[in-house]
Structures are given as structure tokens and as C-alpha cells.
Amino acid sequence: xxxxxxxxxxxxxxxxxxxxxxxxxxxxxxxxxxxxxxxxxxxxxxxxxxxxxxxxxxxxxxxxxxxxxxxxxxxxxxx
Amino acid sequence: xxxxxxxxxxxxxxxxxxxxxxxxxxxxxxxxxxxxxxxxxxxxxxxxxxxxxxxxxxxxxxxxxxxxxxxxxxxxxxx
Numbered sequence: 432x433x434x435x436x437x438x439x440x441x442x443x444x445x446x447x448x449x450x451x452x453x454x455x456x457x458x459x460x461x462x463x464x465x466x467x468x469x470x471x472x473x474x475x476x477x478x479x480x481x482x483x484x485x486x487x488x489x490x491x492x493x494x495x496x497x498x499x500x501x502x503x504x505x506x507x508x509x510x
Numbered sequence: 511x512x513x514x515x516x517x518x519x520x521x522x523x524x525x526x527x528x529x530x531x532x533x534x535x536x537x538x539x540x541x542x543x544x545x546x547x548x549x550x551x552x553x554x555x556x557x558x559x560x561x562x563x564x565x566x567x568x569x570x571x572x573x574x575x576x577x578x579x580x581x582x583x584x585x586x587x588x589x
Binding site (some may be wrong): 437439448452455456459461462463464465466468469470471472473474475476477478479488489491492495496497 | 516518524528534535540541542543545546547548549550551552553554555556557558565567570571574576584587
């Protein structure tokens, strides 16, 4: 099973990378950028074929390694 | 208009971050991980309301700043 995991900062958590991108876009002449937030996308290719099992493995991977659940949230999407 | 931009390494380009995650998952006892690739997700909130114009702005932002099109590909998705 293949999954795409999206890890993003929770709302309200300061995102300096996103702010840096917003400033850089401004310097390049792009106007009207209200906000920019940067997150991570992780593509997992798991050997497990059972959909329910594979999804539960992916979720555990997020909780234990991929996301810092204190400040980040994650979303798992089958590909 | 709000967009999600996904920037990933082109197939064949070595992904050390993804490899590091794969090893870390192995150390945590997760088996059967065929591959891991890491990419970036950028959430853009643009003031432009015209769908066609906003999408073309987002595309230009990717080409000029967000993605290194030599080694990365990008995908834009309206939210």
C-alpha cells in the first residue's frame, strides 16, 4: 500500500519557514500573498497489503516518528 | 484563492532525507517499508480571486522560487 502523509504545523504555531517564503515572494515582486505555511509530505510504500492494517501502521509511524504531535498535525491519504 | 503546492524530488534523484526516515522506522521496529520519499507541501493563500489568474501566479511562484525544477517536480491543487 502506498500512502501520502502530510505533516503541518497546528494553527497558531509560528511558521518561520512559511514567513521566509512569503518575504521572498514579496522580493520577487509577487503581491497579494495573504499567507504561506510550509509543511512536509512523506510518501510511504508499505509491504502490507491489508488496507486496515497498513493504515494503522502508517498512523503509528506518524505518531511515533513523522510528526511531533505537540505542535504538528498529520493527515494520511492512500495513493 | 488557496492552493496546496507539493514539491517532490524527480524519480531517480537520491533522497537522503527519505532514506534517513526509512532507517529510523527500521530502528523503531517497523518492518516492510519498501521506500520513503520526502517532499515539501506549501499552503498558499493568494488575494487574487480569479481562478485562472491565481493558478497561473501559483505556477510562476513554483517555477521561480518554490521548486528547483532541475531536480524537483511540483503539483498545484486548489483547496
